[in-house]
Amino acid sequence: MSDQDNKAVDRAEISGMLAKKAPEMKHILNYCLHCSLCAESCFLYMSHDGDPEYMPSYKVINSLGKLYKKKGNVDREFLEGIKGMVWNNCVLCHRCYCPIGIDIPRMIDFTRSICRSQGVFPELDEGESWL
Amino acid sequence: MDIYGLVRGPLVWVSLIVFVLGMVYQAQQFLSSTRVREVVLPPAALLGGGDFPRPLSLADISNSFFGIHPVITVVTTIFHVFLIMLPIFVLGHNVLFEESFGFSLFVFPEMVADVLTLVVIAGGFFFILRRLLVRRVRAITTFYDYFIVAVVVAPFVTGYIATHQLLNYETFLIFHILLGELMLIVIPFTKLKHGLLFFLYRYQMNYEHCLGAGSRVWSYNQAK
Ligand code: HEM
Ligand code: SF4
Ligand code: SF4
Numbered sequence: 379m380s381d382q383d384n385k386a387v388d389r390a391e392i393s394g395m396l397a398k399k400a401p402e403m404k405h406i407l408n409y410c411l412h413c414s415l416c417a418e419s420c421f422l423y424m425s426h427d428g429d430p431e432y433m434p435s436y437k438v439i440n441s442l443g444k445l446y447k448k449k450g451n452v453d454r455e456f457l458e459g460i461k462g463m464v465w466n467n468c469v470l471c472h473r474c475y476c477p478i479g480i481d482i483p484r485m486i487d488f489t490r491s492i493c494r495s496q497g498v499f500p501e502l503d504e505g506e507s508w509l
Numbered sequence: 510m511d512i513y514g515l516v517r518g519p520l521v522w523v524s525l526i527v528f529v530l531g532m533v534y535q536a537q538q539f540l541s542s543t544r545v546r547e548v549v550l551p552p553a554a555l556l557g558g559g560d561f562p563r564p565l566s567l568a569d570i571s572n573s574f575f576g577i578h579p580v581i582t583v584v585t586t587i588f589h590v591f592l593i594m595l596p597i598f599v600l601g602h603n604v605l606f607e608e609s610f611g612f613s614l615f616v617f618p619e620m621v622a623d624v625l626t627l628v629v630i631a632g633g634f635f636f637i638l639r640r641l642l643v644r645r646v647r648a649i650t651t652f653y654d655y656f657i658v659a660v661v662v663a664p665f666v667t668g669y670i671a672t673h674q675l676l677n678y679e680t681f682l683i684f685h686i687l688l689g690e691l692m693l694i695v696i697p698f699t700k701l702k703h704g705l706l707f708f709l710y711r712y713q714m715n716y717e718h719c720l721g722a723g724s725r726v727w728s729y730n731q732a733k
Contacts, residue, residue, distance in 0.1 A: 402542035405535070411700050412654050414646045418577050430648035439649055475718055477574060478703050479710030484727065 387457060387496045393450035395492050400446070403485060407443050410435055410480055419475040422467060434474040434482040437463050442489045457498040464489045465500050513679070516686045524690035531697025532705050539709045544728035546715055581639070588632030591625045592661070596689075598622075601672070626669045633662035657699055664689040 396403075416434040417423050423432040430436055441460040445452065470483045493499060575582045596602060599622050603613035617625070636658050640650045667685035670676050696702060712721030 401538055405538045405542070408698075409700060409703060409706055411703060412646070412649045412651075414643070414649065415574060415578065415581075417645050428645065430645040433645050433648065436645075436649055472717075478707045479714060479716075479718065481714075481716075481727070 385454070385497070387452065387454050389450055389452070391495055392445070392452065392492055395495065396445060396450045399488060403442060403488065404446055406480055406485065407438070407446060409478065410439070411478065412439075413477070416474050416476045416480075416482065419473060420468075421471070421473065422469070431463075432467055434468070434476070435480075437468050438482055438485045438489075442485050445489070445492065454496070454498070457493055457496055460489070461493060461498050461500070464493060512683060516683055516690070520687070520690050524693040528693040528696060531694075532702070535697055535702050535706060536709065539706060539713075542728060543714065543725040545724055546726045584632055584635050588629060588635075591629050592632075595622065595625045595629065595665075599668075601668075623669070623672075626665050629665045630662055630669070633658050633665075653699075657695075657701060660688075660692050660695050661701070664692055 412435065414433060414435065417428070417430075420432060420434050423429070423434075426432045441463050444456075444460070448456075464486050468483065468486045470487060472483050474482045476482065490499070570576050595617075598615055598617050600616045600619065603616050607613040637655060640646050640654060664685055667681050667688055671678055671681040671685050675681075692701075696704065711719065713723065713725045715723035715726050
């Protein structure tokens with residue numbers, strides 16, 4: 379356990395980061411058709427027996443999408459909740475294929491930056507589940 | 510002015526103006542988060558070989574959306590083609606074009622128009638069923654997604670009812686026009702904007718799945 383674990387998150391910082399990228403990120407979140415056609419292009423989805431939680435759009439909608447819905451008003455528990463989704467369930471391999479050209483890893487990457495700014499990222503000693 | 514005059518006159522213009530300005534705004538959002546690439550490599554160069562386009566192989570087809578999801582690919586293609594063609598070539602609309610602008614286009618025979626309408630409506634049902642029944646689609650579906658399908662299909666349902674006078678003609682004609690106007694207004698501000706943005710993202714952005722010139726990349730000048 380590091381000191382970070384109990385520290386309150388800096389909501390102003392999160393909102394600031396979200397606001398700076400809003401014209402681009404909200405535009406794309408609103409563009410997604412929720413059609414699920416990107417699913418099979420993600421090897422993690424394929425290697426988890428089609429578990430919807432590994433579908434590229436699912437990962438973005440439930441991390442960055444929620445951050446924008448809540449306008450950055452989130453607590454550490456929320457960030458810990460999406461930590462696995464953005465650090466573990468996606469490896470930013472850029473293999474996902476969306477018919478309308480949505481760049482999923484770019485959005486996951488941005489979500490990681492937000493998490494990192496609040497000290498939410500996997501530690502090296504978190505064990506095999508991360509390595 | 511009576512209700513018919515209102516929905517048929519000023520409201521048409523209001524919805525068209527909102528539609529056009531909204532689409533211009535969305536295109537501007539795209540342009541402002543991307544920039545022109547200094548050195549434009551054709552997508553072939555990204556793929557590593559100079560032999561692009563190469564002849565299609567069976568693997569290309571089985572790895573395409575058609576190969577992975579043949580049913581949805583065929584249904585959505587037919588749905589889209591009919592959805593876009595029908596309003597342009599249906600008799601009633603061309604009578605209005607003639608009255609307003611003094612020209613009209615090729616017109617579908619009524620039988621054909623009927624079939625296309627029913628196919629579009631069936632396509633809408635297909636999308637709704639898919640959202641209800643397929644696990645991965647259900648996982649990312651909210652009320653909003655059903656609303657969008659309804660907004661798109663409603664003008665076709667009311668148009669069909671009005672044309673065949675299945676229920677009160679005048680009432681359903683007004684519903685039909687109002688719902689068509691609602692769709693125009695909703696398109697630029699929802700995922701329906703994909704009708705325009707598809708061409709910007711898939712043809713302008715320089716990446717592996719680029720279909721066109723690929724002259725743009727994300728601009729990184731907005732600091733994190
Ligand atoms: C002309 C260019 C267009 C392209 C390339 C395009 C492409 C697509 C793609 C790839 C999908 C996802 C596959 C699916 O779920 O069916 C889709 C879905 C859809 N599109 Fe389009 N589209 C276009 C225009 C339009 C227009 C003009 C409308 C209507 C105003 C429209 C309405 C819809 C609807 C209702 C869906 C289904 C969404 C759902 O599953 O809930 N599209 N389109
Ligand atoms: S990211 Fe693309 S393929 Fe995936 S659900 Fe959204 S629109 Fe469909
Ligand atoms: S970038 Fe992430 S979501 Fe896309 S294919 Fe790779 S692991 Fe899957």
